[in-house]
Amino acid sequence: MDTDASDDEVPTLVQPDTTPQLATNQDEEIPDLVSTSDDAPAAKVPITIITGYLGAGKTTLLNYILTEQHGKKIAVILNEFGDSIDIEKQLTVSAPTSTSAEPVSFVPLANGCICCSVKDVGVAAIENLMEQQGGFDYILLETTGLADPGNIAPIFWLDDGLGSSIFLDGIVTLVDAMNVLKSLDEGFGDENRKDGSEEDGHAHGPLLTTAHLQISHADVILINKTDLVSPAHLADVVARIRAINGLARIETTTKAQVPQLEGFLLDIHAYDAVTDADLQFAAKGHSHLDASISTSTLLFPALSPPQIQRFDIFLRTILWDETLPCGTPHEPFEIHRLKGRVPVQGGKVLLLQGVRNVYDVNEVEVEGSGGAQEAKLVLIGRGVGQEGFRGSLVACLEGVGE
Numbered sequence: 001m002d003t004d005a006s007d008d009e010v011p012t013l014v015q016p017d018t019t020p021q022l023a024t025n026q027d028e029e030i031p032d033l034v035s036t037s038d039d040a041p042a043a044k045v046p047i048t049i050i051t052g053y054l055g056a057g058k059t060t061l062l063n064y065i066l067t068e069q070h071g072k073k074i075a076v077i078l079n080e081f082g083d084s085i086d087i088e089k090q091l092t093v094s095a096p097t098s099t100s101a102e103p104v105s106f107v108p109l110a111n112g113c114i115c116c117s118v119k120d121v122g123v124a125a126i127e128n129l130m131e132q133q134g135g136f137d138y139i140l141l142e143t144t145g146l147a148d149p150g151n152i153a154p155i156f157w158l159d160d161g162l163g164s165s166i167f168l169d170g171i172v173t174l175v176d177a178m179n180v181l182k183s184l185d186e187g188f189g190d191e192n193r194k195d196g197s198e199e200d201g202h203a204h205g206p207l208l209t210t211a212h213l214q215i216s217h218a219d220v221i222l223i224n225k226t227d228l229v230s231p232a233h234l235a236d237v238v239a240r241i242r243a244i245n246g247l248a249r250i251e252t253t254t255k256a257q258v259p260q261l262e263g264f265l266l267d268i269h270a271y272d273a274v275t276d277a278d279l280q281f282a283a284k285g286h287s288h289l290d291a292s293i294s295t296s297t298l299l300f301p302a303l304s305p306p307q308i309q310r311f312d313i314f315l316r317t318i319l320w321d322e323t324l325p326c327g328t329p330h331e332p333f334e335i336h337r338l339k340g341r342v343p344v345q346g347g348k349v350l351l352l353q354g355v356r357n358v359y360d361v362n363e364v365e366v367e368g369s370g371g372a373q374e375a376k377l378v379l380i381g382r383g384v385g386q387e388g389f390r391g392s393l394v395a396c397l398e399g400v401g402e
């Protein structure tokens with residue numbers, strides 16, 4: 001992809017397979033295991049994607065963040081026009097000031113922030129905007145209510161080698177406490193809704209809705225509008241959402257007022273290091289509370305050095321081919337998010353991150369007894385709770401089929 005910031009074209013949304021970043025299934029090479037120890041280039045601007053079903057409170061959250069004292073100069077980017085509320089309304093009255101092919105409007109906001117709107121978001125488009133307006137510390141991208149973050153996140157989750165001036169910090173999903181269970185069960189008015197019958201004529205199991213996609217990909221989930229529901233209903237909502245996404249941090253809010261911005265919503269670095277704390281919510285095994293999407297955790301012993309390659313084959317096959325390798329029969333599945341910490345005998349740990357078919361493995365040195373710890377691999381998606389995952393992993397690590 002051309003990342004030249006002077007490029008006049010605003011790129012359209014690109015899929016992982018057209019973007020030379022990290023490891024994708026178009027790049028059949030085994031990704032290098034790279035150390036994270038080398039110096040991170042300074043002054044990269046974090047981008048947080050804010051997603052959520054229609055009316056969940058995305059704009060309310062943006063306004064809250066912008067009016068809080070955060071000491072940051074924030075650029076807000078909306079990837080749609082034509083909503084009648086607050087920020088969106090201002091957009092329609094401002095004149096385009098950009099030289100890019102798509103109309104872009106800037107609106108000054110409180111705290112020296114700006115707001116702009118791009119029809120098609122892309123890294124080069126955003127880098128352009130930053131260059132024109134200058135000096136921003138943070139970018140918030142509000143997606144449309146029916147957006148699938150699994151299509152958006154890989155665009156911003158870029159290889160360091162591309163030298164981008166922005167990096168994906170995290171995905172925040174707003175959920176409407178009153179309506180979310182209905183959205184999960186019915187997917188009303190939902191363009192991403194997938195039920196049993198698909199083009200290939202196979203049944204793919206229970207209904208998958210936009211609400212599922214937005215929850216399964218999230219790093220932070222705000223269950224908003226708690227003033228409209230009873231404590232019992234709220235408890236049901238929390239349990240259902242935790243069953244879908246065992247990795248995200250969950251907070252309940254009214255008017256999207258989070259207790260803390262820094263380190264909770266902003267600057268969370270959800271796509272770099274994987275800490276034990278990041279994996280603490282994901283219980284052993286998996287839950288059946290939601291029929292469509294679940295979180296499943298695989299625990300296994302530290303790898304021996306020759307098993308690193310075998311483990312990578314396992315990862316590549318489940319993420320790129322959506323099949324279980326090493327001779328394991330399985331039902332259809334799809335993986336939305338993956339995180340893991342996998343110790344290797346001798347004191348290294350593999351830190352794993354994945355979104356859809358894009359993944360990254362970082363090998364880091366650890367102090368002390370890294371090799372003695374148990375490995376933990378957390379998968380979020382459809383069909384990830386099936387027993388075959390464990391058998392396939394064990395068979396691959398044993399070298400079956402080599």
Ligand SMILES: Nc1nc2c(ncn2[C@@H]2O[C@H](COP(=O)(O)OP(=O)(O)OP(=O)(O)O)[C@@H](O)[C@H]2O)c(=O)[nH]1
Pocket residue numbers: 052053054055056057058059060061083085144145174224225226227228253254255256
């Ligand atoms: N009762 C209640 N209303 C809320 C809460 N948070 C937001 N709202 C209201 O819900 C409505 C929708 O909120 P928005 O912030 O516009 O939601 P959105 O996700 O940006 O909506 P779209 O952009 O249309 O998808 C507005 O009228 C808000 O004032 C809350 O916690 N409780």
Ligand SMILES: [Zn+2]
Pocket residue numbers: 058059060083085088
């Ligand atoms: Zn909105």
